[in-house]
Amino acid sequence: MFSRSDREAPCYAADMHEKLTAIVWDFDGTLVDTRRKNMNVARALVENITGRSADEFPALRSMPGYERALHRHRHWRDFYRVELGMQDSDIDRTQDNWLAFQLADETATETYDGIHEVLAAFAHLPQGIVSLNIKANILRFLEQLELAHHFHRVYGAECVQPGFQKPHPDALLRCIESLTGGEPGYVVSVGDHETDVECAHNANAHFEQAGVDLRVVSVGALYAPHIDDEHWRVEPDCKVEAPREIMSELAEVFARFP
Ligand SMILES: [Mg+2]
Numbered sequence: 001m002f003s004r005s006d007r008e009a010p011c012y013a014a015d016m017h018e019k020l021t022a023i024v025w026d027f028d029g030t031l032v033d034t035r036r037k038n039m040n041v042a043r044a045l046v047e048n049i050t051g052r053s054a055d056e057f058p059a060l061r062s063m064p065g066y067e068r069a070l071h072r073h074r075h076w077r078d079f080y081r082v083e084l085g086m087q088d089s090d091i092d093r094t095q096d097n098w099l100a101f102q103l104a105d106e107t108a109t110e111t112y113d114g115i116h117e118v119l120a121a122f123a124h125l126p127q128g129i130v131s132l133n134i135k136a137n138i139l140r141f142l143e144q145l146e147l148a149h150h151f152h153r154v155y156g157a158e159c160v161q162p163g164f165q166k167p168h169p170d171a172l173l174r175c176i177e178s179l180t181g182g183e184p185g186y187v188v189s190v191g192d193h194e195t196d197v198e199c200a201h202n203a204n205a206h207f208e209q210a211g212v213d214l215r216v217v218s219v220g221a222l223y224a225p226h227i228d229d230e231h232w233r234v235e236p237d238c239k240v241e242a243p244r245e246i247m248s249e250l251a252e253v254f255a256r257f258p
Contacts, residue, residue: 016247017254019185023122024175025151026191027131027138030221031115032145034133037107039066045101049090059083067226074167074195076132102137111145112223114243119150121247126179128153130171130189130199135159153178167198169206176203176214184213186257188250192221194232201234217253219246 028034043054054060059069059079069083070076080086080094119127127150131138135156142148155171164170176187189200200218207214220236222229223243238249 016251017186017257019257020125020188020254021183021185022125022176022179022187023127024172024179024187024189024216025127025129026189026193026196026221027129027133027141029192029224029227030112030190030196031129031147032109032111032141033224034109034141035063035067035224037102037105037109039063040107041098041101041105042066044105045094045097046084046086048097048101049093050084050086057084064226067224068228071193071226071228072231074198075165099134099137102134103140109141109145111147112243116147118243118246119147123150126152128155128175128179130155130166130175132157132165166193167195167202169199169203172199172203172216173206176216180214182212182214186215186217186254188217188219190219190221190246192224192227194229194234196220197232197234197236200236217250217257219250221246 025031028038039060043060046052046057046060047054058065060066070079073079073082077091080091081088086094129138129151131154133156135154135158138154138156139148142151142154153175155175157165160168160170160174166172172189176182180187189196189203191197191199197218197220200216203216218236220229220232220239221243222239223241229239237253240246240249
């Protein structure tokens with residue numbers, strides 16, 4: 001069921017900019033509110049691997065604590081290492097078991113209010129996902145939430161070599177290439193984490209260096225509660241506090257572009 005304000009979301013994406021060629025989304029915390037599910041999965045994993053109660057770890061005790069801890073780290077492994085004091089070998093086991101624990105967990109998830117409308121407003125453009133989640137898990141969510149038809153490409157964590165995940169631009173560059181064929185223009189990237197913005201900046205540095213007439217326009221998605229972007233060392237082109245603001249904020253950004 002959509003709220004009144006969702007139905008009123010402006011749908012003028014087709015007129016936004018003639019050089020806009022594609023949209024690339026982060027998944028967790030941007031399209032789908034997976035926070036509680038991911039915390040429950042992390043709690044179960046940590047209890048399984050360490051033999052300790054998840055409540056012993058402040059970063060796993062409450063949603064606000066979990067979210068703030070996640071956003072303190074640029075790499076998910078640092079969350080497990082610093083916040084939970086886990087060794088590399090145990091973090092590897094966490095990674096290996098993530099999908100099985102995701103499939104076993106039955107916590108409900110839903111899209112952020114207004115996401116369906118924004119995706120529909122961009123339906124004339126190819127859209128993709130670049131995520132640190134696992135592709136099979138993302139595809140399962142997309143089917144359950146009836147979002148799959150919006151996306152032409154999905155790049156999960158395992159789609160690039162270890163060490164080449166966000167903020168490295170590898171997956172984003174591959175996604176853009178497959179969505180646009182490298183056509184000159186603008187690609188919008190939407191993400192809720194500092195690493196998403198860094199990834200967009202790194203892709204732009206790559207295009208500049210390669211002399212490619214392509215630019216990633218980054219949107220900071222700050223609509224999940226407890227997001228603190230004050231420590232971000234990079235700035236997106238615009239920030240939104242609700243999905244429905246994406247269209248209007250982007251229109252303002254593109255009004256300044258040639
Ligand atoms: Mg995210």
